[in-house]
Amino acid sequence: MPETTTAPSTELSTPSPWRNAAATVVEMALGALVAAVVAAVGLFAFDRVQWPAFTSSNVTQAVTTVLQVLCIAVVGVAVLMFRARKAERVAKLLSWAGLSGFVTTTLGLPLAATSLYLHGVSVDQQFRTEYLTRLTDSAALQDMTYVDLPPFYPAGWFWIGGRVANLLGMDGWEAFKPYAIGSLAVVAVVALVLWTKLIRRDWAVVAALAVTAVVLAYNSPEAYGAVINLLIPPVLILAWGALDRPGASRFAGAGAILGTGLFLGFAATVYTLYLGFAAFAVTLMAVVAAVLAARAQNTWKAALGPLVRLAAIAVISGLVALTVWAPYLLKALSGATAESGTAMHYLPDSGAVLPFPMLSFTLVGGLCLLGTVWLISRFLFSRRARALGIGVIAVYLWALLSMTFTVAGSTLLGFRLEPVLIGLFAAAGVFGFFEFAGWIVLATSENPRVKAVLVALGVIGAIAFAQNIPQVLAPDIAVAYSDTDGNGERGDKRPPGAEANYADIDRIIREQLGREPHDTVVLTADIGFLSFYPYFGFQGLTSHYANPLADFRARAALIEQWSELKTPDELIAALDASPWRSPDAFVFRQGADGYTLRLAEDVYPNDPNVRRYTVTFPKELFDDPRFTVTEQGPFVVVTRSDAI
Template sequence: MTLLAPRPRTRPRLTRPGRPHPALGLLLALAATVLVQLAAAHFPFAEPTRTDAVAATTTTAATLTALAWLTLRDRAPLAAYPLLAALPTFLLALPLHGTPLYLGGLASDNQFRVQYVTRYAAEAALSDVNYADLPPLYPPAWFWLAGRAASHVGIEGWAAYKPAAITSIALTTALAHALWSRLTGHRLAVALAVATLLAAFHAPAFAALEPYAWLVAAVMPPLAVLAHRALTAPRTPYRTLVLCGLYLGLATLTYTLLAAFWAFALVVMALTLIPGNPRRTRTLLTRLALVAATATPLALITWGPYLAAALPAGMPRNNALRFIPVQQTSFPLPMTELTLTGLLCLAGTLWLLTHARRTSTPGAPTARALLTLAAACYLWSLLSQLAVVLGPSSLLSFRVHPVLFATLFCAGVLAVAELTARMHTKGYVRPVAATVTATVCALALVQQAPRDLRQEFDAAYGPRPPRALIDTIAELTGGARPQDLTVLTDQHRLLSAAPYRGYLTAEPVYSHPLADFAGRTEEVRSWAQPASPAAFEARLAHGPYDPPQVFVLRRAPGAYALTLGRDNFPHQPNRVGLPVRLPAALFDAGRFAREDVGPYTVLVHRPVPPSRTQGSDPSVGER
């Protein structure tokens, strides 16, 4: 297939002659998604209604039709960018028009994600999402950008998560188109970008639920093709290798696990190339070293401070890897499903297997690159399963499933494109018929996405941030800045809505290794033991951790209650609740200001420490 043949130039250029610069296309994509989100925010019908679903179906159908027409008329190079960005925006922004929250609302993992954006909306300095005076371990790049954007625009961090998420998915689709355009004709690149978008809504991974991870995963297939060409080129393509290294470094700042997988995939790719030419081992090592050298300075932005703090402490265990969701209990085999996407993945699998071994077929290098990436996904899954059985953790293989789906979806498009080209040559298929069929199939899959994500859409209309609790804390603390207060509570939506520091995180898997989650949990449980308010005060003052200044607890007869968490890996559920009751008599009225808010009581320790202004954003306290 000539569209997939590598170009005979030794130094790849960013664009082809007559093709618009990707930066201009991405700028248009950004403008398109912002305009569509603004229009969706003014949707005239309030919930509950089905008019938003009708509008989403109509607009996505119109967008796909426009893409098909422009592609068929060979007028898509620049216009494709805003249309590709508008497609996921219509799909998400219209059903979410009546809520400021994104898919999943403020439940489960979203509490942590929104909390991270809220943290960086309040202060620009890199910091752990929850604990004070600890460097970040969870990659901060996406959350930092979203938070700082919220700060400059003047909206609260939690409210910025939805537009940041939708914008990321829209720009990822356009970025996938830009990368595939560098490798294929622009007509095929449009189809590959649409296939990449469809993979974001494929069950059970639903990569759209984690937009910052999808930003890394979606572009991995075209980058794998570029990497394969760079490793097999007779002369060292420095620009392409630096691009792969920059991607690795940025992935480390955005999603460490996928960065590790990308490095793993590159090593696997290099190992597959050695048997055919053992003399190139040194060349391959040199090129991989260039990729690593490019990535290292970026990786050290977050890993440097963390390692400097963790190494003297003996590298405490990271609970983030101690998790086994149901998706991780089996190997993903989408090509065996009797669905439209299953047939697409089956076609892609067959195309990869048949073309990867050929040497004369123009598409063989692309097939070998994508097959290696898919094989790396399955190998990573196998290693993760072994880690669960043999070790105390896993490799969270379900997080690389979106990479596998994107790879197989794109391979399926390449298979269909080649088959269509052959049938057209023989006069069996006309381009118009093929384009119409592809558009109808894409529309069928796009329409299925909201139904598959119905639960997540409903959750977005669930509980909002507890504004009454935030206002009460501000009143009782005399207006102290939230980022200067440490709060103990099991109402974790509170920490998502305002940049308080938490004494504990909602889940052990999201707790910083240096924070000693288990030790803090036992410390809170020990507070139920003191026989007097004075003993409780002494325990707070002389405990092993800085005590909370604010307690937000549920009222119970003669006590205040909260539920703590304990790591239960590898058993199910992964986290078990530990009910704790603190006798109400311990909170002496002379030492604690108290006010009831619904089923909760806010208790503020007196005196509230003064705000620290050095090194923080002075504008945050005014909002």
């Protein structure tokens, strides 16, 4: 099927790009508003019903399937209306509502009986909840754990969520689930609007649904990364339109340049890894566009156009990135000591091999295989195929570079790009399905029965994959039900864990110190406590998510030195001599020989890359009027009386 069957981007063809860009922004805002309302109403409705736990009943799976089919049907009606060119405004509204409803249903109903999001407050989700709690307590850009430090981990998604939670009067941990689901619904619709500006609307809706479905299945536990992933496929097409403009002036395609730059800047404020990949892919595009331009015009000067446009994109993205990164950069440039950090020190078995999702015997594997065939067969003839194909190539190059970096003692976390790869293949698979189906229809003289079969296959595949998403996410859903939440309860109604004591620990610290949590530094290995209450911590969960300005290893060494002291006087002196603000309170676990803390150290290149070890503080260190010791369940809370 010729490329002309897809409508060219208005962004690239209109003589008034700024007016078109403004109209696109307005449409995105309207779509986001509809998605936010749908998500809010859906989650509120789900919360009104006493659902059984997903892990112990099939009821929520059944209702989820019914609502997913309903949402897909709404999306299908919108597609038919776009194809018939009838009531396109109504079709837009239906597509927005159907897609956001699909996101809300797919994630919201399986989690309806728990207040926690996917993977609860365990492992990585623990520090993410801590970050949202911090930025719910204050709008200031602060590190999630360490006092008096600007954030190193991009704060964009968490800052917006914190402001939303603060506005609604919710605790950060409590807002995490509805905010994560709502933000995914909103960005899915924003991505849909962008798709409709790049390709014909009926194809755009199906492509957006396909990418959204695979992102929910394989990326939604990391919600802030998923919102970037939803946008990557259409943005790469937009970026190719900005960079590859044969015969145009160097500053042609200003709207596409602006849009690409804004996306990269947004990615920089949300997820550094996806920013790195997206910037790498766009740079690769610029190089390819420059080579093509030089060959077409037989002069190297023609290559300057794409490179100048790339520079403009970089400037725009850099300015947006500074809104979040400026405090950290200023602190680092002011002479504050920063270690290299260990964020990239992780190499699981999936990071040691290249991913080939098109070879798996699953529905998504079949879609990726179809996408692979389409990308290869159409790469030289389709701008969409070229843009998505360069994105796929960039993923594989990044993965190879990541493996190569292991020789230098680090990685580029290439395995984390597999959800991005699947999203790119899913978009390509949709285009492949439409184009190959078109060939089949033409080859059968447009037989209506053939058309019906092809439509039925597409719908059946979409429903089959959608209803299986909760099963793909089953391990993460199970943790959401088994973890103890900030109210001391478990979603599966079983006895809560030791975390049920956190509310009493918070009360004890407040009463004994007379301070608000954000004015208090606590030394504890139970980072879950900091996830529910906005205390600052003296030490983070692991070095991989610790602020490089905090000097994680030196703090760990100092804690060990404190545990080896003999008298309260020595401990008080050591605390007062700390190069960092010393703890106002300690939250230990009871141990056979004293009070224990379970700390962590980086042991990369081993897998697992974290070694847990325990330090024990003798009880005698706190046998002094300057300390107040209180036992609470398996915990021991120690506060410095002289710190009041």
